Amino acid sequence: SLLVSAGGNSLCVWDLVGGGRLLHRLANFQKTVSCVRIAAAAVPSSSAAPRLLAGSLDGHVKVIELDGFKVTHASLYPGPVTSLGISPDCATLVVGMADGSVNIRKHDQRRSLAAGLGNQPLRRQHYKPRLTAANFRYFIRGQSERAAASDHVVQSQRRVKLGTYDKLLKQFRHRDALTAALATQRPEVVASVVEECIARGCLPQALGGRDAVGLMPLLQFLVRHV
Numbered sequence: 001s002l003l004v005s006a007g008g009n010s011l012c013v014w015d016l017v018g019g020g021r022l023l024h025r026l027a028n029f030q031k032t033v034s035c036v037r038i039a040a041a042a043v044p045s046s047s048a049a050p051r052l053l054a055g056s057l058d059g060h061v062k063v064i065e066l067d068g069f070k071v072t073h074a075s076l077y078p079g080p081v082t083s084l085g086i087s088p089d090c091a092t093l094v095v096g097m098a099d100g101s102v103n104i105r106k107h108d109q110r111r112s113l114a115a116g117l118g119n120q121p122l123r124r125q126h127y128k129p130r131l132t133a134a135n136f137r138y139f140i141r142g143q144s145e146r147a148a149a150s151d152h153v154v155q156s157q158r159r160v161k162l163g164t165y166d167k168l169l170k171q172f173r174h175r176d177a178l179t180a181a182l183a184t185q186r187p188e189v190v191a192s193v194v195e196e197c198i199a200r201g202c203l204p205q206a207l208g209g210r211d212a213v214g215l216m217p218l219l220q221f222l223v224r225h226v
Contacts, residue, residue: 011033026054026064030060038053040090050066051066052066059080080097163180168180178190181194182221
C-alpha cells in the first residue's frame with residue numbers, strides 16, 4: 001500500500017490506499033538518490049518490520065525504518081553509489097559504484113554473537129522461521145492459545161434466530177406474516193407484527209383478501225385479547 005519515489009536528493013513515501021497522499025518526505029542525502037530497495041527484515045532471522053535501503057551519489061547507503069521513517073543505519077562507500085541489491089535473507093548487500101567497482105558485504109552472525117558474549121563459547125542459535133501468507137500455520141496462528149487469568153475475554157454474541165413471521169416481513173409478505181403471528185397465539189408477537197404493518201402503511205393489505213377460514217384466527221384473537 002506504500003509507494004516510494006526518488007527525486008533529487010530526497011525520497012517521498014506515498015499512501016496508495018489513502019488516495020495517493022504524501023506520507024513523508026526524506027531529505028537525508030547530499031546528492032541525488034540513485035537507487036532504492038526494500039529489505040524484508042532489519043537483519044537475518046529478525047522479526048522486525050521491513051526496511052528501506054537507499055543509495056546516493058554522495059557515497060552513502062542508508063537504512064530507513066518504515067514505521068517512523070528514521071534512519072537506523074548508514075554506510076559510506078569510496079565512490080558514488082549507482083545501484084544496490086540485497087539477498088532475500090537480508091544477509092548479503094551488494095553495492096555498485098560509478099567507477100565500475102562492486103562492493104559485497106555479508107552479515108557475520110557468529111561475529112556479532114561473539115562480540116556480545118566475550119570469550120564464552122558460542123552456542124548454536126535456533127530461529128523460528130517467519131510466518132508468511134505462504135505458510136498454512138499463518139492462518140491458524142493463535143487458535144490454540146488460551147487466555148490468561150488477567151485477560152479480558154469477550155464473549156461472542158449468539159446469532160438471533162428469526163421467527164417465521166420475521167422472515168415473511170423481510171420478504172414483504174405482510175398477509176402471511178400476520179397469519180404466522182396469529183398462529184403463535186402470543187399477543188406480544190401479534191401486536192408487534194401489526195405495529196410493523198402500520199409503520200409500513202400496509203395494514204389494509206395484511207388484513208384484506210381473507211376468506212371466512214382466514215378471518216377466524218383474527219376474530220378469535222380480538223375476542224380473547226381486546
